[in-house]
Amino acid sequence: MSPVRDPQDRSVRRQQRDLAVAAREKAATPPQARPPEADPTPEDPAARTSLEEEFERLPTRERHGGRRSEQVQRQLGRLRVDERRELAQGDSALLADPATVIVLTRGQCEVELGDGSTVIAHLPKALALAQQTEVAVGDRVLLERRAAGALAVARLLPRSSRLSRPDPFYLHRERVIAANLDLAMVVTSVRKPLLSTGLLDRFLVALAHGGVPAEIVVNKVDLIDGSRDQDPELASLEQYRALGVPVHLVSASTGEGIESLRESLAGKLAVFVGHSGVGKSSVLNALDPEAAAAVGAVSESWQKGRHTTTSARIYKVARGIRIIDTPGIREFGLWKMSPRELAAYFEEFDAVAGGCRFTDCTHTHEPHCAVSAAAARGELPRYATYLRILESLGG
Ligand SMILES: Nc1nc2c(ncn2[C@@H]2O[C@H](COP(=O)(O)OP(=O)(O)OP(=O)(O)O)[C@@H](O)[C@H]2O)c(=O)[nH]1
Ligand SMILES: [Zn+2]
Incomplete structure (x- = not known):
């Protein structure tokens, strides 16, 4: 039986051959003779011109569930070796102390050194390839001093936590928007808008997925007229206290x-997330009016399309608090998660899940599911959110 041929096979092979020739020429050209590379602009699809991305665009069999052709694999491997060589070459000296990325702009980033001073460092494209990930705000990096004295990012250090979302152009790819966060404040409000536990759950799951510790801020408590003990919105927070999540x-x-x-945030790199209108900007303003003004100025130019940076930024707030913010960071969300993985973030399910008939129970359609039975008895208030998230993930 002969395999079914993809009608595009021939043109694909031709494109692959052309790209392979281009790659060989690239490898044969001395680095200093290469034409200057365009600045990486992650938001602009037209700017994604590297050879690897051209390979990515090819309709190879991987798109149809098969494996990428061997030729392409070999070519990609060769490219990666070239890029690593480029990374290692030159009269460079590695600086001993790691630096923290404050903000990323086109092809470079502002980093904070150990003594608190900030410098601009070149961000080689090759680094993203060699490290299999893009550099994000909050990342800890090692710098090298190049021959001409300029600084460049040489190595990305392992991350302790991250916030990410799917790349807008390659949905299967993760885009880390902030790294090494010590804490996330999930801001909600009472009355205007009403406290939404569903949204809260989504944020908590996404943060747990990225390894970011979370606390809950309930703003606008001045709008509660009667007794706080009797308030139904505040009562809905008991389940989070029971799970050990601090509530402010x-x-x-x-x-x-x-x-x-302020005390909870002292000395930490943190982020404020939450639904629009709950008062994130107002809370930041109450914490530190100067920092809030700086964030506000960036948000305004962003809305008017005048933004000069494509990434989040770290702002220094009183008491050693550092806040990562940008309008975009608030949109981080959930992506790519199996039902088992998702269920693991609903730790209160564990106490009953042992009673499910199937060990790989997704707690949805299965017969004799102890979790859905407990939910039906009203014992698992977050079960409805679990189902909704699962549905939105296509699970
Ligand atoms: N009563 C009351 N109103 C508040 C409080 N904090 C903020 N507000 C009001 O809530 C509205 C939204 O506040 P913002 O700080 O702009 O909310 P945000 O979460 O930053 O909103 P986005 O910028 O859309 O993300 C404004 O009209 C504020 O005046 C509060 O503690 N009490
Ligand atoms: Zn079950």
């Missing part, structure tokens, strides 16, 4: 709870 009741308007929030 604050009011950006009156200043209530702001000092204790």
Whole structure:
């Protein structure tokens, strides 16, 4: 039986051959004679011109569930070796202390050194390839001093946590938007808008997935007229306290709870996430008006399409607090997760899941599922969110 031929096979092979020739020519040309590379602009698909990305665009059999052709694999391997060689060459000296990436711009980044000073460092394209990931704000990097005295990022150090979302152009690919966060404050509000536990759960799962510790901020408590003990919105937070998630009741308007929030954030690299209108900007303003003004200026130019940076930025707030912010960071979300992985973030399911008939139970359609039975008895309030997230992930 002969394999079914993809009608595009021949043109694909021709494209692969052309690219392979281009790659060989690239490898044979001395580095200094190469034409200057275009700045990487991750938001602009037209700027994605590297050979690897051209290979990615080819309709190889991988798209149809098969394996990428051997020829392409070999070519990619060769390219990676070339790029690593480029990374290692030159009269460069590695700086001993790691630096932290503050903001990324086209082809370079601002980094903070151990003594608190900031410098601009070149960001070689080859680094992203060699390290299989793009550099993100919050990343710890090693710098090298190049022959002409300029600094360049030489190595990306392992991340302790990350916030990510799918790449807008290659949906199967992860784009890390912030790294090494110590803490995320999930901001919600009472009354305007009403506290949404569903949204809260989504944020908590996404943060846990990235390894970011989370705490809950409930803003606008000044809007509660009656007794707080009797308040149904506040009562819905008990389940999170039971799970060990700290809950801060604050009011950006009156200043209530702001000092204790400051104490929790002291010395940490943190992010504020939450639905629009809950008062993230107002809470940041209550914490530090100067930092809030700096964030506001960037947000405004972003909305008017005048943004000069494509990434988030670290802002210094009083008491050694550092906040990563940009309008885009608030849109980080969930992607690519199996039902088993998702269920693991609902740790309260563990106590009953042992009673499910199937060990690989997804707690959805299976008969004799102890989790859905407990949910039906009203014992697992987050079960509805679990199902909704699962549905949105296509699981
Ligand atoms: N009553 C009351 N209103 C508040 C409080 N904090 C913020 N607000 C109001 O809530 C609205 C939204 O506040 P923002 O700080 O802009 O909310 P945000 O979460 O930053 O919104 P986005 O910029 O859309 O993400 C504004 O009208 C604020 O005046 C508060 O503690 N109490
Ligand atoms: Zn089950």
